[in-house]
Amino acid sequence: MSKAYFSAPRAGAAGLSPVHGDAGQSSGGASALAGLPRWDLSDLYDGPDSPQLATDLDQADEDAQAFARAWQGRLANVPGGELAQAIAEYQRIDEVLGRAGSYAQLLFAANTSDSDVARFAQSVNERLTAISTHLLFFTLEINRISDDGLSAQLSDPALAHWAPFLRDLRVFRPYQLSDEVEAVLHEKSVTGAAAWNRLFDETMASLRVRVGGEDTTLGNALDTMSSPDRTVREHAAHAIGDELGRNVKLFSLITNTLAKDKAIVDGLRHYPRPTSARNCANMVEDDVVDALVQAVTEAYPRLSHRYYALKAKWLGLEKLEYWDRNAPLTTQDEPLIPWTEATKQVMAAYEGFDPRMGTVAKQFFDHAWIDAPPVPGKASGAFAHPTVPSVHPYLLLNYRGRTRDVMTLAHELGHGVHQVLAGKQGYLMSSTPLTLAETASVFGEMLTFRALLDAQTDPARRRLMLAAKVEDMLNTVVRQIAFYRFEMLVHEERRRGELLPARIGEIWRQTQVESLGPAFNFTPDYDVYWTYIPHFIHSPFYVYAYAFGDCLVNALYGVFRSGHPGFQDKYLDMLKAGGTKRHRELLAPFGLDAADPGFWQKGLDVIAGFIDELERV
Incomplete structure (x- = not known):
């Protein structure tokens, strides 16, 4: 993600x-x-079995794959206005993933000792990781655009709107690895650091x-x-x-x-x-x-x-x-x-x-x-x-x-x-x-x-x-x-x-x-x-x-x-x-x-x- x-x-x-x-x-x-408020997460989703959640994840998966087919390998050569359109679409898909991830995390935070909730949160996290793998190329490819090339693209006012996003993204440019290695690190995160984090949380809750x-x-x-x-x-x-x-x-x-x-x-x-x-x-x-x-x-x-x-x-x-x-x-x-x-x-x-x-x-x-x-x-x-x-x-x-x-x-x-x-x-x-x-x-x-x-x-x-x-x-x-x-x-x-x-x-x-x-x-x-x-x-x-x-x-x-x-x-x-x-x-x-x-x-x-x-x- x-x-x-x-x-x-x-x-x-x-x-x-x-x-x-x-x-x-x-x-x-x-x-x-008495009377302390409890939050209502239905503004995100009605429940773990929400049909809307399932639909959102399925649609995001489909959209992420279509996004990769449309843009992968092209970003360095498109006009600034087209790159701006790509970033806007990337943001739209990523926000859907963020909504689902937020719901799972908040539900778990209020119920860390509930095994069903923990399993749900983990399954959502795994699904999000799988979907976002299709998007992983995007930021990596942007960072491979030369400084001169990106500067030329940024002359378009539509892309200039995204200048802060591009500025912060390129801070990591010197430390970026190959697409293959980045993909492996990304996909293994759910069985790596995220799994150890979950073990810590569940252990702490049980003490x-x-x-x-x-x-x-x-x-x-x-x-x-x-x-x-x-x-x-x-x-x-x-x-x-x-x-x-x-x-x-x-x-x-x-x-x-x-x-x-x-x-x-x-x-x-x-x-x-x-x-x-x-x-x-x-x-x-x-x-x-x-x-x-x-x-x-x-x-x-x-x-x-x-x-x-x-x-x-x-x-x-x-x-x-x-x-x-x-x-x-x-x-x-x-x-x-x-x-x-x-x-x-x-x-x-x-x-x-x-x-x-x-x-x-x-x-x-x-x-x-x-x-x-x-x-x-x-x-x-x-x-x-x-x-x-x-x-x-x-x-x-x-x-x-x-x-x-x-x-x-x-x-x-x-x-x-x-x-x-x-x-x-x-x-x-x-x-x-x-x-x-x-x-x-x-x-x-x-x-x-x-x-x-x-x-x-x-x-x-x-x-x-x-x-x-x-x-x-x-x-x-x-x-x-x-x-x-x-x-x-x-x-x-x-x-x-x-x-x-x-x-x-x-x-x-x-x-x-x-x-x-x-x-x-x-x-x-x-x-x-x-x-x-x-x-x-x-x-x-x-x-x-x-x-x-x-x-x-x-x-x-x-x-x-x-x-x-x-x-x-x-x-x-x-x-x-x-x-x-x-x-x-x-x-x-x-x-x-x-x-x-x-x-x-x-x-x-x-x-x-x-x-x-x-x-x-």
């Missing part, structure tokens, strides 16, 4: 940092969270952890590590470690296999380093990513090290254990926030920024586009799936009524708004690179947080809100760069041979000690905690995009707060651009440049400023 149909979960919600939740929730709490005398899901157990009771946190932490430890050989096998598979493909394509493919996909230069990673790692002492030293003092501890990282700063139970109240808070922030953005956001609540309850068998965390422009995005949450869950709603809603606005660019040009995909989500989260903070008059509550925000930002920036460093070390070392579980654990502990600092003590059972992070399996090196997006938004929000003229119009135009512009073009109207060494410091200074304020309290 030429386009990624599946979206990865967000940093603070999908295992990268445990979210607050309702393990052991009282009946009153359950009542407060049960004994907490408080009851067996619970891994997600709920992780949530318990946010309990105000330190003994509860410790018992949950050890129980999680035990369960992950029992499965560590399997997770190590999955990780080693996928890392080796990636190394083989990277070697065939002559990518210079493990992250090169991701950087190309993100349309970001290696030196920009390197500058981000360097800026964040150098800032560890003034950010995470300093904050967690403060937290240890607030908790009255000489040392924090790893299960204290998400400990609340108050022993009082946080009141549960009903879904209706969460909706009001988030919508008020969005509408307060710009009514046009509020209008788009409101659609998600007016229609069944959100799946919110944390039910057994559902994928953990949260994500926004754009599906296809001819339908609409869907949001998956696991809403447990905490403040952080409200922030997660604001975050995923930002993705949804971005995806709706960018949908006007069409299926091939609506998706943004990962480095920009977090812009609207983090900005929406910041809008919501600032609105709630500004409305808070209680100094003690304000301090708690600031501390929670700092922790979320550290999870999004510092923790994600530490994850990136972990992946780099694992993938680089895997090229020299298979890594034993103990060695992967050593690398994990090394990167955690570096990033979290001397305030923490890490016991050996923490060495298996790398196993539950889905990004390492599904989307290698995805994680730095969270730090990229958070720092970018911090800088962007600073421009907004400074009263930059016409900010709202420029911001909405940026979202509407989808994937048609690169980060330099998008940030230029705000006077920002991610290639500027000082750019990342602007974002990190926002976090440091919050910590400064907490130190003064």
